[in-house]
Amino acid sequence: MRAVIAEDLALLRDGLVRLLTAHDFDVVEAVEDGPSVLGALIGHRPDVAVIDVRLPPTFTNEGLLAAIEARRQVPGLPILVLSQYVEPLYARELLSDGAGGVGYLLKDRVMDVGQFVGAVRQVAAGGTVMDPEVVSRLLAKRVRDEPLGRLTTREREVLALMAEGRSNAAVASNMVVSEKAISKHIANIFVKLDLAPSDDDNRRVMAVLAYLNS
Amino acid sequence: MAGAGAGTGRAVPPDTNAMSKDVSDRGSSAGAAGESGRVGRWIARLFRATAGFSGLSSDAPASSGWPWAAKWRVTSFGIFLGLAVTVVWAVTGAHYFWPGWIWFALALPLAFQGAIRRALRTNGRRALAMHAAVSLVVALAGIVIWLLSGHGYFWPIWPFLGLAIALAGHAWLVPMLPNNREQALRERVAVLTRTRRGALDVQAAEMQRLERDLHDGAQARLVSLGMSLGMADELLDIDPAEARRLLVDARIAAGDALADLRALVRGIHPPVLADRGLNGAIQALVLAVPIPVEATIDLPEARLALPVESAAYFAVAEALTNVVKHSEASTAWIQVHLADGKLSIVVGDDGIGGADPEQGTGLRGIERRLAAFDGTLRVSSPPGGPTLVTMEVPCEPSSQKTSPS
Numbered sequence: 001m002r003a004v005i006a007e008d009l010a011l012l013r014d015g016l017v018r019l020l021t022a023h024d025f026d027v028v029e030a031v032e033d034g035p036s037v038l039g040a041l042i043g044h045r046p047d048v049a050v051i052d053v054r055l056p057p058t059f060t061n062e063g064l065l066a067a068i069e070a071r072r073q074v075p076g077l078p079i080l081v082l083s084q085y086v087e088p089l090y091a092r093e094l095l096s097d098g099a100g101g102v103g104y105l106l107k108d109r110v111m112d113v114g115q116f117v118g119a120v121r122q123v124a125a126g127g128t129v130m131d132p133e134v135v136s137r138l139l140a141k142r143v144r145d146e147p148l149g150r151l152t153t154r155e156r157e158v159l160a161l162m163a164e165g166r167s168n169a170a171v172a173s174n175m176v177v178s179e180k181a182i183s184k185h186i187a188n189i190f191v192k193l194d195l196a197p198s199d200d201d202n203r204r205v206m207a208v209l210a211y212l213n214s
Numbered sequence: 215m216a217g218a219g220a221g222t223g224r225a226v227p228p229d230t231n232a233m234s235k236d237v238s239d240r241g242s243s244a245g246a247a248g249e250s251g252r253v254g255r256w257i258a259r260l261f262r263a264t265a266g267f268s269g270l271s272s273d274a275p276a277s278s279g280w281p282w283a284a285k286w287r288v289t290s291f292g293i294f295l296g297l298a299v300t301v302v303w304a305v306t307g308a309h310y311f312w313p314g315w316i317w318f319a320l321a322l323p324l325a326f327q328g329a330i331r332r333a334l335r336t337n338g339r340r341a342l343a344m345h346a347a348v349s350l351v352v353a354l355a356g357i358v359i360w361l362l363s364g365h366g367y368f369w370p371i372w373p374f375l376g377l378a379i380a381l382a383g384h385a386w387l388v389p390m391l392p393n394n395r396e397q398a399l400r401e402r403v404a405v406l407t408r409t410r411r412g413a414l415d416v417q418a419a420e421m422q423r424l425e426r427d428l429h430d431g432a433q434a435r436l437v438s439l440g441m442s443l444g445m446a447d448e449l450l451d452i453d454p455a456e457a458r459r460l461l462v463d464a465r466i467a468a469g470d471a472l473a474d475l476r477a478l479v480r481g482i483h484p485p486v487l488a489d490r491g492l493n494g495a496i497q498a499l500v501l502a503v504p505i506p507v508e509a510t511i512d513l514p515e516a517r518l519a520l521p522v523e524s525a526a527y528f529a530v531a532e533a534l535t536n537v538v539k540h541s542e543a544s545t546a547w548i549q550v551h552l553a554d555g556k557l558s559i560v561v562g563d564d565g566i567g568g569a570d571p572e573q574g575t576g577l578r579g580i581e582r583r584l585a586a587f588d589g590t591l592r593v594s595s596p597p598g599g600p601t602l603v604t605m606e607v608p609c610e611p612s613s614q615k616t617s618p619s
């Protein structure tokens with residue numbers, strides 16, 4: 001799988017290259033500043049890109065802006081955006097095209113190598129991955145929401161895991177229950193939140209995120 | 215007469231001045247000058263012994279720019295002169311007391327100086343105070359002249375009348391003049407002194423909080439991480455399972471340290487503010503509020519001055535936090551615009567009202583922080599609502615652009 005990396009700190013850039021290479025990714029280019037990102041993305045059209053939000057020369061959010069622009073030009077281009085901090089506003093901007101194949105994670109998540117590589121693969125496959133911190137902040141905002149208030153504690157846990165982009169199977173193993181039980185929870189959640197049911201994992205994730213983001 | 219006193223401490227005959235200068239660079243001077251200098255010093259010493267004669271010596275150095283020692287010399291020379299002529303008068307038969315005129319001439323500059331210095335010390339209407347002081351000295355001088363010249367017809371009544379009318383006219387006019395510049399500057403200095411101290415206090419407290427947070431948070435976690443790694447290293451061969459558990463601990467500690475640092479950074483300078491400026495940062499704040507917030511933000515493309523941006527951001531954050539915590543509102547709104555070099559922000563809610571900055575630290579903190587930029591905070595929050603928190607800060611857009619593209 002061909003990957004592009006954009007990260008300005010050499011230490012992290014080399015680490016990411018090593019990590020992805022070790023997991024059978026072919027890193028075709030690793031850029032270190034904002035202006036090169038868009039060119040690399042459009043030029044290589046990689047199977048997945050891992051991009052840091054903050055890049056030189058302005059050290060603000062040009063990585064994010066480049067990612068959004070690249071996906072505007074190449075809809076659905078799979079991009080995982082990494083950052084030292086996450087901001088629900090940016091999540092909303094990344095998700096706004098509704099195309100999937102997008103992820104937004106704290107850099108901390110790299111420490112759990114297995115899960116991180118899983119997230120990269122999931123984005124490459126057109127899935128959506130959202131950092132637990134974004135999800136918990138979206139949920140915290142909705143504490144007073146009527147429909148969300150109708151969910152049981154269990155259902156809220158399932159909702160949170162789903163919003164992070166986990167598949168049914170992953171949610172089930174995380175909560176140590178059967179997949180069938182999870183399916184039932186999900187069905188209940190969709191009814192209570194008045195969302196259109198779907199069999200497709202990614203569709204469900206996007207529906208939930210869209211709901212939380214509204 | 216008034217002319218003589220105009221120059222505060224300078225109403226000294228030029229020759230006296232020259233002499234006191236000679237005295238000051240002793241050694242080089244000789245003869246008569248050196249002689250009188252010695253006498254002057256002697257009298258000065260005498261005077262110091264019988265201290266308390268005049269206010270001149272006590273606070274002289276700073277106020278009029280005159281060297282303390284020179285003033286002493288001049289004063290003591292005056293007194294010496296007065297005593298000398300009095301002795302001459304006594305020796306020559308003690309008839310009409312003509313030395314009175316000399317004493318008078320010597321005392322007059324002192325009187326002017328004292329009066330003017332007093333007047334300068336008053337707060338506020340200094341010009342009027344000065345006028346009154348000079349009038350008083352002139353009037354007293356008139357009486358003394360009348361006394362010395364054999365008190366016949368009390369002619370000083372006429373200058374008194376004139377002075378009194380002029381002073382009354384001045385006093386009557388003063389309140390009508392626009393607030394005078396001096397007063398305005400004085401108030402400005404008072405405000406700056408207070409707000410500067412406030413800003414420094416806030417900053418010092420912030421620093422202390424940061425230090426404590428780092429110490430108890432990230433630093434402690436990194437220590438624990440290091441310990442876990444060290445122990446894992448030792449156990450790697452003996453007990454791989456336990457070593458693995460320690461590695462997991464270490465990873466968790468690293469994650470926690472990062473989370474602590476993130477929270478800290480958010481409190482110092484929120485990254486979204488750095489990225490997007492006030493406009494984007496307020497939108498990000500609004501996103502986190504659980505009730506609908508209607509945000510009307512009218513800001514130029516260019517970034518605002520960084521400190522103002524930051525103060526405004528934290529002000530809005532606190533106001534929105536208060537809405538969530540206290541207001542029980544169902545909707546809130548926020549209006550931000552920049553016009554005529556002034557940034558104004560209104561955060562309103564339709565909640566229960568009754569907000570009172572005296573009841574907490576949040577609103578007071580905003581007030582102090584804004585005051586450092588000549589900004590103000592107003593709270594209108596009648597019982598039953600609505601609550602309006604209005605903040606205004608003088609501000610110009612800086613040249614920095616909002617974001618690269």
Ligand SMILES: Nc1ncnc2c1ncn2[C@@H]1O[C@H](COP(=O)(O)OP(=O)(O)OP(=O)(O)O)[C@@H](O)[C@H]1O
Nearest residue numbers: 536537540541567568569570573574575576577601
């Ligand atoms: N929007 C509001 N609606 C109703 N009451 C409010 C509102 N904002 C503030 N108040 C009241 O005014 C008081 C002062 O607010 P302030 O923000 O200064 O302190 P606080 O929020 O209680 O504590 P903190 O120091 O954590 O901010 C609050 O205790 C609250 O009772």
Ligand SMILES: [Mg+2]
Nearest residue numbers: 536574576577
């Ligand atoms: Mg408060």
